[in-house]
Amino acid sequence: MTTKPAINLWSSSDHAAEYLSRAESVPHRTEGESALLEFIPPSTRRILDLGTGDGRLLALVKGELSERLRSEGTSPRVEAVAVDFSPAMLEAAARRFAGDPSVTIKIHNLDYPLPDLGKFDAVVSCFAIHHVTHERKRALYAEIYSLLNPGGVFCNLEHVASPTERLHDEMLSHLDKTPETEDPSNKLLDVETQLQWLQEIGFADVDCHWKWREFALLAGRVGAS
Ligand SMILES: C[S@@+](CC[C@H](N)C(=O)[O-])C[C@H]1O[C@@H](n2cnc3c(N)ncnc32)[C@H](O)[C@@H]1O
Incomplete structure (x- = not known):
C-alpha cells in the first residue's frame, strides 16, 4: 500500500473558501x-467531529438529536467538540456556533495524536480523514476507538479510493475536476482496507452502510463492556 506524500493544502484560507463555496453542491452528500x-x-x-470545517455535519447531528429529544419530551444537554486545523474553517465554525456554549471548537492537526478531549458517545467525520496518510488513518482510528464510551459509534462519511483509474476519473468529472486539478491533499484509500482496520482495532458491527462512487459511510461501534 503506497501513501502519497503528506501534501495538505487545507490550512490555506483560499482552499477552505473554495470548498465552502461549493459545499452545498457536492453530489449525493445529503444522502x-x-x-x-x-x-x-x-x-x-x-x-466529537473531526475535520469539522464550518461545522456543517456537527450542526446536522446536533439538530437531529435535539429533534428526537424534543419529540420524547426530554431536553438533556448534548455537548460537542469540533476539531480542525484550518484557521478559516475554525472561524466559520465559530460563526455557525456563536452563542451555543454546548460546542467547543478546538484547533488540532489530525496528523498528530488527538489531545485529551474526554470520552464521547459518537465520533463523526465528513470528507476529512482522507487528508492524512494511510499510516496515520489507522492510528487515528485506534485513538477514536479508545475515546468512545461503551455503545458509542464512529461514523466516517469519507472520500474513498475507486478500484480502477477509470472509475476514479469518472468521479473526478462528477466533482468538476480532472487528474490535473484534483486536490493533491487527497490520500484516498479503499473501503475494504479501512473496514478491516476498524475490525482489527476492535470495533463491532463494522460496515459500509452507504456508498455512491467514492463517497462512503464507514461505521463501527464499541461493544458494551
Ligand atoms: C472537505 S472539508 C470537509 C469539512 C466538513 N467536515 C464538511 O463536511 O463540510 C475537509 C476538512 O478537513 C480539514 N482537515 C484536513 N486535513 C486536516 C488535518 N490534518 N487536521 C485537521 N483538519 C484537517 C480541513 O481543514 C477541512 O475543514
Whole structure:
C-alpha cells in the first residue's frame, strides 16, 4: 500500500473558501449525511467531529438529536467538540456556533495524536480523514476507538479510493475536476482496507452502510463492556 506524500493544502484560507463555496453542491452528500444520522444512538450526549470545517455535519447531528429529544419530551444537554486545523474553517465554525456554549471548537492537526478531549458517545467525520496518510488513518482510528464510551459509534462519511483509474476519473468529472486539478491533499484509500482496520482495532458491527462512487459511510461501534 503506497501513501502519497503528506501534501495538505487545507490550512490555506483560499482552499477552505473554495470548498465552502461549493459545499452545498457536492453530489449525493445529503444522502450520505442522512444515512449517517441513522447511526447516531439516541442516548448520545457527547459528540466529537473531526475535520469539522464550518461545522456543517456537527450542526446536522446536533439538530437531529435535539429533534428526537424534543419529540420524547426530554431536553438533556448534548455537548460537542469540533476539531480542525484550518484557521478559516475554525472561524466559520465559530460563526455557525456563536452563542451555543454546548460546542467547543478546538484547533488540532489530525496528523498528530488527538489531545485529551474526554470520552464521547459518537465520533463523526465528513470528507476529512482522507487528508492524512494511510499510516496515520489507522492510528487515528485506534485513538477514536479508545475515546468512545461503551455503545458509542464512529461514523466516517469519507472520500474513498475507486478500484480502477477509470472509475476514479469518472468521479473526478462528477466533482468538476480532472487528474490535473484534483486536490493533491487527497490520500484516498479503499473501503475494504479501512473496514478491516476498524475490525482489527476492535470495533463491532463494522460496515459500509452507504456508498455512491467514492463517497462512503464507514461505521463501527464499541461493544458494551
Ligand atoms: C472537505 S472539508 C470537509 C469539512 C466538513 N467536515 C464538511 O463536511 O463540510 C475537509 C476538512 O478537513 C480539514 N482537515 C484536513 N486535513 C486536516 C488535518 N490534518 N487536521 C485537521 N483538519 C484537517 C480541513 O481543514 C477541512 O475543514
